[in-house]
Amino acid sequence: MGIFDTLRSVLGSRAEADAVSDADPEDLFGMSTAYVTMEADLGFASVGEAALCFSSVDSTDFAETVDAVEAILDAGAEETGTTFRRHEDDHGYHWVILADDDPEDLVTSVHFAADEFVERGYGSRLLAALFGFADERGRGGSGASASGTRTGSGATRERGPDRRAYWVYSFRRGAYYPFVPESTSERDSKLEFKLESVLDGELDLESDKEYWYPLWPNSPNGHPWE
Known part of the structure; x- marks a missing residue:
């Protein structure tokens, strides 16, 4: 089974079999305080982008739905500042990427887009929403804040602005x-557990680590949706 077949299994069909609820975009508002x-607590600031990931959809209706969501967001762009783009990767996954420097506006726009897709009958195709963060500590490479964390391979990764973390x-x-992600194939489990402990109670967290599936970027400093 290939890596993206596994993704489809974990976030798609297998998760559907083990689903605890239908797709509920209201849960996305939890990111506003997160x-x-x-x-404040971890030194990770918003990268100003978030994305919705869909399983393969080959239909004119889906394309029209994406167009409709984009048109509505474009109409409100002057007020919110949110921009919209789309991407289909080499594995047939569709990405709707939203960008906004204001985290609250970004969450609101992601929620609107997800809710619109659900209302138009594509909730079963929604796999995940990703919210990106960049490490704002360690700039200048001095002091305790610049200390590294150990990766799964035993190497130490220095903290710095190129370091990315995601809530999925x-x-x-x-x-x-x-x-x-530490690269295109390694992850920092220690930091993931730290994020879990800090945000526990603020977000509804997945307790079964089997479902903490990695969405690897194509390049070490890239985003999964690129």
Whole structure:
């Protein structure tokens, strides 16, 4: 089974079989306060982007739905500042990427987009919502804040602005989990557990680590949706 077949299994069909609830975009509002905690307590600030991931959809109706969501967001862009783009990767997954420097506006726009897709009958195709963060500590490379953390391979990764962390919301499971990629194939489990402990009680977290599936970026400093 290939890596993206596994993704489909974990976030898609297998998660659907083990689903605890239907896709509920209301859960996304939990990120509004999580952004504050991530920056204040952990030193991770919003990268200004978030994304919705869909399983393969090959239909004119889906394309029209994406167009409709984009048109509505574009109409409100002057007020919210949210921009919209789409991407289909080499594995047939569709990404709707939203960008906004204001975390609250970003969460609101992601919620609107997800809710619109659910209302138009594509809730079963929604796999995950991803919210990206960048490490704001360690700039200058001095002091305790610049200390590294140990990766799964035993290497130490220095903290710095190129370091990325993500909160992934699984629509099928109705829960969040942290993901901290170190490269295109390694993750920082220690930091993921720290994020879990700090945000526990603030977000509805996935208790079954089997569902903490990695969504690897194509490049070490890239986002999974690129």
